[in-house]
Amino acid sequence: MDHGKLIEAVATPTGGKIVLVVADGLGGLPHPTTGLTELETARTPNLDALAAEGVTGLHVPIAPGISPGSGPAHMALFGYDPVRYLIGRGVLEALGIGFELKAGDVAARLNFATVDAHGRITDRRAGRISNEKCVELCSRLDAIELPGVRLFVRPVKEHRAVAVLRGDGLAGGLNDTDPQRTGVPPLPLTATDPGQRRTAELLTLFVERAREMLKAEPKANAVTLRGIAARDPIPTFGERYRMRAAAVAEYPMYRGVAGLVGMTVLDAAPPGEVAAAVGRAFADFDFFFVHFKKTDSTGEDGSFDAKVAATERLDALVPSLVALGPDVLVVTGDHSTPSALASHSWHPVPVVLRAKSARRDAVRAFGESQCLAGGLGTVRAVDLMPLMMAHAGRLLKFGA
Amino acid sequence: MDHGKLIEAVATPTGGKIVLVVADGLGGLPHPTTGLTELETARTPNLDALAAEGVTGLHVPIAPGISPGSGPAHMALFGYDPVRYLIGRGVLEALGIGFELKAGDVAARLNFATVDAHGRITDRRAGRISNEKCVELCSRLDAIELPGVRLFVRPVKEHRAVAVLRGDGLAGGLNDTDPQRTGVPPLPLTATDPGQRRTAELLTLFVERAREMLKAEPKANAVTLRGIAARDPIPTFGERYRMRAAAVAEYPMYRGVAGLVGMTVLDAAPPGEVAAAVGRAFADFDFFFVHFKKTDSTGEDGSFDAKVAATERLDALVPSLVALGPDVLVVTGDHSTPSALASHSWHPVPVVLRAKSARRDAVRAFGESQCLAGGLGTVRAVDLMPLMMAHAGRLLKFGA
Numbered sequence: 001m002d003h004g005k006l007i008e009a010v011a012t013p014t015g016g017k018i019v020l021v022v023a024d025g026l027g028g029l030p031h032p033t034t035g036l037t038e039l040e041t042a043r044t045p046n047l048d049a050l051a052a053e054g055v056t057g058l059h060v061p062i063a064p065g066i067s068p069g070s071g072p073a074h075m076a077l078f079g080y081d082p083v084r085y086l087i088g089r090g091v092l093e094a095l096g097i098g099f100e101l102k103a104g105d106v107a108a109r110l111n112f113a114t115v116d117a118h119g120r121i122t123d124r125r126a127g128r129i130s131n132e133k134c135v136e137l138c139s140r141l142d143a144i145e146l147p148g149v150r151l152f153v154r155p156v157k158e159h160r161a162v163a164v165l166r167g168d169g170l171a172g173g174l175n176d177t178d179p180q181r182t183g184v185p186p187l188p189l190t191a192t193d194p195g196q197r198r199t200a201e202l203l204t205l206f207v208e209r210a211r212e213m214l215k216a217e218p219k220a221n222a223v224t225l226r227g228i229a230a231r232d233p234i235p236t237f238g239e240r241y242r243m244r245a246a247a248v249a250e251y252p253m254y255r256g257v258a259g260l261v262g263m264t265v266l267d268a269a270p271p272g273e274v275a276a277a278v279g280r281a282f283a284d285f286d287f288f289f290v291h292f293k294k295t296d297s298t299g300e301d302g303s304f305d306a307k308v309a310a311t312e313r314l315d316a317l318v319p320s321l322v323a324l325g326p327d328v329l330v331v332t333g334d335h336s337t338p339s340a341l342a343s344h345s346w347h348p349v350p351v352v353l354r355a356k357s358a359r360r361d362a363v364r365a366f367g368e369s370q371c372l373a374g375g376l377g378t379v380r381a382v383d384l385m386p387l388m389m390a391h392a393g394r395l396l397k398f399g400a
Numbered sequence: 401m402d403h404g405k406l407i408e409a410v411a412t413p414t415g416g417k418i419v420l421v422v423a424d425g426l427g428g429l430p431h432p433t434t435g436l437t438e439l440e441t442a443r444t445p446n447l448d449a450l451a452a453e454g455v456t457g458l459h460v461p462i463a464p465g466i467s468p469g470s471g472p473a474h475m476a477l478f479g480y481d482p483v484r485y486l487i488g489r490g491v492l493e494a495l496g497i498g499f500e501l502k503a504g505d506v507a508a509r510l511n512f513a514t515v516d517a518h519g520r521i522t523d524r525r526a527g528r529i530s531n532e533k534c535v536e537l538c539s540r541l542d543a544i545e546l547p548g549v550r551l552f553v554r555p556v557k558e559h560r561a562v563a564v565l566r567g568d569g570l571a572g573g574l575n576d577t578d579p580q581r582t583g584v585p586p587l588p589l590t591a592t593d594p595g596q597r598r599t600a601e602l603l604t605l606f607v608e609r610a611r612e613m614l615k616a617e618p619k620a621n622a623v624t625l626r627g628i629a630a631r632d633p634i635p636t637f638g639e640r641y642r643m644r645a646a647a648v649a650e651y652p653m654y655r656g657v658a659g660l661v662g663m664t665v666l667d668a669a670p671p672g673e674v675a676a677a678v679g680r681a682f683a684d685f686d687f688f689f690v691h692f693k694k695t696d697s698t699g700e701d702g703s704f705d706a707k708v709a710a711t712e713r714l715d716a717l718v719p720s721l722v723a724l725g726p727d728v729l730v731v732t733g734d735h736s737t738p739s740a741l742a743s744h745s746w747h748p749v750p751v752v753l754r755a756k757s758a759r760r761d762a763v764r765a766f767g768e769s770q771c772l773a774g775g776l777g778t779v780r781a782v783d784l785m786p787l788m789m790a791h792a793g794r795l796l797k798f799g800a
Contacts, residue, residue: 029759062798064779065786072799083406089800344797346790347759368759378777
């Protein structure tokens with residue numbers, strides 16, 4: 001019995017309410033002068049109070065040494081084996097612009113490119129056309145008709161867009177047509193198994209018609225496709241955990257991932273209003289996913305001080321969430337984004353869990369080094385979901 | 401996707417240099433009087449400095465409670481699931497004498513034995529014949545010709561030797577012919593699946609001819625075979641990690657295991673010259689495995705004081721390795737060999753990792769009890785390889 005099946009076997013539809021706050025990229029690295037991380041530097045009286053009242057620890061998002069993208073990192077926090085339920089790049093791009101993918105849809109990242117008279121790529125980014133141009137060209141490509149399927153082409157930014165096919169019998173996992181270099185034509189689409197054949201034919205036809213339609217464009221006269229992926233079926237929160245779940249997130253990608261696992265995506269709220277958003281829906285759901293972005297984006301920018309400030313804004317949200325009276329309140333990150341690395345990293349992520357049944361530990365401040373001594377120890381991210389459910393009284397005894 | 405495939409999927413051929421120092425049998429147990437282990441008793445200012453600058457922890461070689469042999473313990477440190485990539489005893493014996501096994505070779509431990517007129521074993525060790533006698537008899541057996549394959553017989557020590565078959569269609573996993581007691585004849589070789597039939601026939605023929613050839617010997621007038629094993633294909637460091645790896649090791653078996661995973665085995669250097677050996681090859685490789693034997697052999701001898709002294713010699717190697725400027729420097733053991741047990745044990749093994757991206761912990765001395773509070777926590781040995789690669793910037797982000 002795999003991890004997911006075990007939880008499904010013991011999940012019961014009654015129990016307490018859970019609020020999971022994901023501060024994106026929360027974990028950090030010590031400042032070279034002070035030896036304190038961003039989280040340890042920030043003034044976080046409310047998070048420290050949670051640490052004192054609850055139980056703390058660290059989680060490893062995917063596996064030791066593995067730096068996760070946002071997709072697998074959130075899937076793991078939601079309790080799904082992030083290697084098994086891997087979300088393809090095309091799907092993630094579509095979610096990132098708020099496109100509502102349906103089960104069976106196939107999505108790809110589309111890049112506008114420049115090709116010469118021989119069809120050889122001379123600019124893989126079509127001179128980074130303007131956003132306005134991207135919108136205009138996508139609107140034209142969107143009108144292309146393909147036999148038996150519906151095509152959607154949606155702009156992302158500059159030369160970047162998303163193409164989605166909707167219909168029966170489609171498959172993902174096809175090769176990228178972007179050759180990753182100039183001087184050669186785009187690669188042909190090849191089906192490596194028979195189930196991909198129809199999708200390869202349809203996308204080949206789309207690429208040809210796009211070429212025809214764009215031939216008068218000075219820069220964006222061709223397209224390449226990457227990360228062609230199907231929206232694979234995923235057991236929902238309702239099916240697996242028997243919980244009604246809601247998401248409060250500003251950024252489309254996190255809204256999208258929440259939607260993939262069957263959460264109801266509530267209206268976006270700015271950080272200061274997330275507790276109010278949760279409060280309004282409190283009676284109607286069992287589980288709330290609250291996403292906080294700024295701890296990641298400041299880390300990605302490489303700014304220690306900005307990440308400290310973002311962490312203090314995170315701390316300020318805590319009292320109003322506590323005031324709602326959830327049975328289980330967890331604050332953690334999806335991965336570390338140390339400002340010293342200016343990128344996602346593999347370092348374990350602090351986690352604090354507050355619940356009546358928490359076996360309190362000696363940790364009185366919320367930080368990477370403090371959490372090392374926490375009562376949760378260091379767990380895998382996928383193990384947090386059953387822990388939260390257990391503390392909410394939502395898992396029955398396993399076996400007699 | 402298994403552990404190895406996950407790493408392979410994100411490994412990139414660029415990044416920093418890694419030096420892994422394996423002090424064989426490093427972990428120990430407390431002295432009954434002082435309560436300090438061998439490592440904690442030894443004066444190790446250089447290892448302590450590494451602990452202060454880097455991050456520490458413990459690793460479990462195979463699984464809790466499992467005392468590993470040197471083969472699986474090193475495979476785990478090299479990031480290979482030691483249960484899946486099990487190196488058979490015959491293969492390990494061959495590696496231990498520096499015999500260069502090729503893929504598909506089948507190797508067995510050979511014991512000279514004494515049998516009576518009825519073919520019943522009267523001495524399973526042939527009266528422990530001299531090394532010289534072993535060499536002479538092996539040289540005679542080595543001349544036996546078998547149909548369609550090449551036979552090698554090589555002496556190990558006293559009554560012990562190695563037999564290797566080289567050719568197509570051979571298989572390992574056959575039963576031992578040593579009945580483990582006297583008064584009965586050696587056991588026949590039996591193929592339990594059709595793929596083993598030819599190997600069983602060839603080795604049966606070899607045993608008969610050896611018996612004929614040795615019939616005039618007063619003691620060593622028969623042979624038994626144990627641990628018949630094929631050298632199975634293993635993905636190399638180059639294939640799996642995209643790293644050029646080199647090994648500095650004195651003892652043949654560790655040289656052999658390094659060779660099995662595709663490392664270039666450098667000329668053996670005595671302990672005092674390992675840093676120079678690494679230094680000479682520093683530009684040509686990405687990963688260096690340095691093996692230090694004495695911490696194990698002194699532990700096996702049951703000598704607490706000798707193991708303390710060996711540990712201090714290990715400590716003396718550290719500054720010259722640090723001086724080479726590796727991006728990642730790790731010092732650990734392959735398993736524990738507490739002198740109190742005078743054998744390999746299952747106890748977790750201290751590990752220290754020094755790298756710019758290490759999340760430093762409060763540990764300031766390198767010892768079993770100190771490492772319990774280390775920032776790495778307690779990890780499985782197979783997880784160290786991805787951690788080292790992550791700190792060397794050699795693993796791409798997983799998923800988007």
